[in-house]
Amino acid sequence: MDDARRPGPLKSFASADRPAMPELAGKRGDGDGRVSLKELRGKVVVVNAWASWCAPCRAEAPGLSRVHEELQAKGRRVVGANANVPVEAARAFEKDAALVYPGLHNPQGRQLLRLPKSVVSTVGHPVTLIVDPEVRIAAARIGAIGEAELKKLVTPLLPV
Known part of the structure; x- marks a missing residue:
């Protein structure tokens, strides 16, 4: 793909141009139930794809947890999507980072290939997607994302 068509670090979409977000669903990384974007329809969802071996993923995790706690009452959720093949590595990451949001176990990032x-x-991690209440992609960020x-x-x- 040439550079003119390659997605950059941050890509935002106007409401009329937002592509549909494919369903992401499966077992939670912590083994405590399932995660499904379809079940979060009507909410703003932040999907953060990470891997336990990814240093930027580790650096951004505490901020994602803080933003999740701050804004969840306003109808926003963070969902992690870990690419770890051994689920134990993902569980250790979630525990070490004290993540407060659910994580989807997504071995080798396969579900994100449907984007x-x-x-x-x-190709790399982290990747963050902002999904609007109609389950369309409002923005996509390659690389670590800060709280601000x-x-x-x-x-x-968010609703007013």
Whole structure:
């Protein structure tokens, strides 16, 4: 793919141009139930794809937890999608990072491969997707995302 068509670090979509978010569903990484985006329809969802061996993923995790706790009462949720093949590595990461949001066990990132190709490259980690209440992708971020940037992307989508 040439550089003109390659998704950049941050890509935002106007409401009329938002691509549909494919369903992500499966077992939680902690083994405590299931996660499904379809069940979160009507809420703003932040999907953060990470891997336990990824240093930027480790660095951004505490901020994602803080934003999740701060905004969940306003109808926003964070869902992690870990790419670890041994689920034990994902569980250790979730415990070490004290994640407060659910994580989908997504071995080798397979479910994210269903994303529209023009949205984001899923070759590396982390990748963060902001999904609007209609389950459309409002923004995609390659690389670690800070709390301020995440709030800036999410806040306009929240109900008043």
